[in-house]
Amino acid sequence: MTAVVGLPMRLLGWELPETVAPVAWALIIGGVWMLAAERFAESRPDSVAITWTIVIAVGLAQVLAGVFPGTSRSAAAIFIAMLLGLTRKPAAAEFVFLVGIPTMFAASGYALLETVSEGRAGDEDWTGLAVAFAAATITGFATVRWLLGYIATHRFAPFAWYRIGLGAALLLGLPAGS
Numbered sequence: 001m002t003a004v005v006g007l008p009m010r011l012l013g014w015e016l017p018e019t020v021a022p023v024a025w026a027l028i029i030g031g032v033w034m035l036a037a038e039r040f041a042e043s044r045p046d047s048v049a050i051t052w053t054i055v056i057a058v059g060l061a062q063v064l065a066g067v068f069p070g071t072s073r074s075a076a077a078i079f080i081a082m083l084l085g086l087t088r089k090p091a092a093a094e095f096v097f098l099v100g101i102p103t104m105f106a107a108s109g110y111a112l113l114e115t116v117s118e119g120r121a122g123d124e125d126w127t128g129l130a131v132a133f134a135a136a137t138i139t140g141f142a143t144v145r146w147l148l149g150y151i152a153t154h155r156f157a158p159f160a161w162y163r164i165g166l167g168a169a170l171l172l173g174l175p176a177g178s
Contacts, residue, residue, distance in 0.1 A: 020170055026070030027167030034160035037079035041087045048091040054084045058096060062103055070167075074100065075156075090152045097144050 061080040065073035077096040078089075086092045115121055 023070030024167040024170035026068050027163045030071055031160040031163035034156050037083050038156050041082035044087045047085050047087045054081050054086055057084055090148050
């Protein structure tokens with residue numbers, strides 16, 4: 001889903017500028033979204049049912065996060081899954097992380113094809129990339145495993161407030177008229 005919608009957007013060159021203000025607003029809006037979605041999901045009965053509606057919405061949330069700098073891909077997808085009925089936080093997070101694997105491979109494959117088609121493959125440090133890939137994979141899996149355990153017993157609120165505070169600090173630090 002993410003590649004089907006995201007790739008045409010990328011090929012058409014549609015993206016927001018990577019300036020501070022949109023990133024700051026995405027941080028703030030994302031934090032508020034997290035607080036509201038978690039509260040709403042907690043008021044519903046526990047469910048681990050993954051429907052086609054959830055699958056499609058998670059894909060669209062990932063596209064949205066890819067287009068808007070400062071939007072957390074994982075958070076956008078986890079909270080849309082929770083709002084649409086996958087109310088157990090660990091189940092929603094696990095599903096989103098599993099769905100994210102093909103998304104990451106697709107994005108990496110696209111970047112690799114772009115590098116090769118532009119004739120820049122010889123300029124790359126392939127050994128360094130392989131080491132970085134292995135390190136990122138090991139670190140990523142360890143982090144996801146820890147996070148799944150953490151969110152089973154904790155709320156997302158501290159991360160949401162961190163996002164809101166960081167976004168506000170970035171907006172306050174902008175020069176007047178930016």
